[in-house]
Amino acid sequence: MKILYSILLFFAVFGPKIGLYDTTIPAAVILLILTLAKTNIVLSGNIIVLNGLSVFLFVYSGFICLLYMVPDSFVFFRSLRCLISTACISLFVFNSDYRGKEILNLLVFFLMVNSFVILLQILSPSLQQLMAPMTGFDKDFSSIRAFGLTPGYDSAGYLCIMGLVFAIYLFVLTKKTSIIIIIYTFVLSGLFTGRSIMMLIAIIVSLLNLYLLLKGSFWLKVFASINFAGGLYLFIKFILPILITTIPFLSGYGSILISSEETNDLRSSFSTGSGDDLAQMYFLPDSFIETIFGRGVNPHDSDAGYIKIIHMIGIIGLVVTVLLYIYMYQRLGIYRKRFKEDDKLRALLLSTRVVIILIFFFNIKTLYFTARNFHEIIVISFVVASKEFNDKKRLNYMA
DSSP states (O other), X not given: OHHHHHHHHHHHHHOOEETTEETHHHHHHHHHHHHHHHSOOOOOHHHHHHHHHXXXXXXXXXXXXXXHTOOOOHHHHHHHHHHHHHHHHHHHHHTSSOOHHHHHHHHHHHHHHHHHHHHHHHHOTHHHHHHHHHHTXXXXXXXXXXXXXXXXXXXXXXXXXXXXXXXXXXXXXHOOTTHHHHHHHHHHHHTTTOHHHHHHHHHHHHHHHHHHHHHSOHHHHHHHHHHHHHHHHHIIIIIHHHHHHHSGGGGGGHHHHSXXXXXXXXXXXXXXOOHHHHHHTOOOOXXXXXXXXXXXXXXXXXXXXXXXXXXXXXXXXXXXXHHHHHHHHHHHHHHHTTOSSOHHHHHHHHHHHHXXXXXXXXXXXXXXXXXXXXXXXXXXXXXXXHHHHHHHHHHHHHO
């Protein structure tokens, strides 16, 4: 039965989206139905808070859309999807037999599937055209970038970073060298997504290698030294040319490293934007009232996550959304102190906290708060940690 649950859980995270039909929702609902058929639902205070905040965001979004008579249904259905997904997945995971280490293995596997799809799309570009309708991808195709199981290049890359964070903590705490292969898979696939992902991966991997040089065994120190040398070569030959070619104030140095033909190829695959373009996406609604309460509209001339939320549900909605993630982050910090003996569970707790911090960073450029794929992964991690915490408290009480 767990195999069926795992398959449904995968579709609840990465189910295809065909037009307006999002298959993650029926997968999540089926999980809840199977849970209801098997056992009586048990709740905890954390589950109530998590779903209570989701209910508020849904009701508030619906109220704002009705108030302004907004014809665009994006805001309403986005909050509805978040509520259904959060409720069904949280109740399923909390009442299931899954333990923390099983969930960590599952999440790493789910994210590995996305990474493998990215690599397959690079090796076989025609696969991108085949998969685009199933993911909602609507941009120009590229021979050196891929979108995996997501609707965009950046979202695919940020999921690679999430997987990389999970895998690194798993490696550091369990000391299993086989996990290095998983780390390399996330690194390699992430390089074929976006510039910001490349830079983040370079920083994260550098920190990992620095840790190995300081704390690792002799052979791990040798491995880290080789990584530094290989990483420097990769940066000079692959990452740096992309940055020079596609960032305006660096473009004057392009002829030093790459030919004009390579320059044209890179410019056709990456946008030539800069920090100025991002700054132009930061603008508030026209009135003070709309800034505070929102206007129920998804601003298409801005990709910035914080600005999109303010336009949709105002500063009030943004504050509640931020509180949702801060609450999970804070609770995970409390759980971490109680599970010092379980390496895999500690890896899940620590990596999820880092992922939540990264979500705040990701939203500077694009909307990832309560976004499909990202939100479900964080909710699954948080709820299984809550379940382990409750089980430990109950056992201590019985003892």
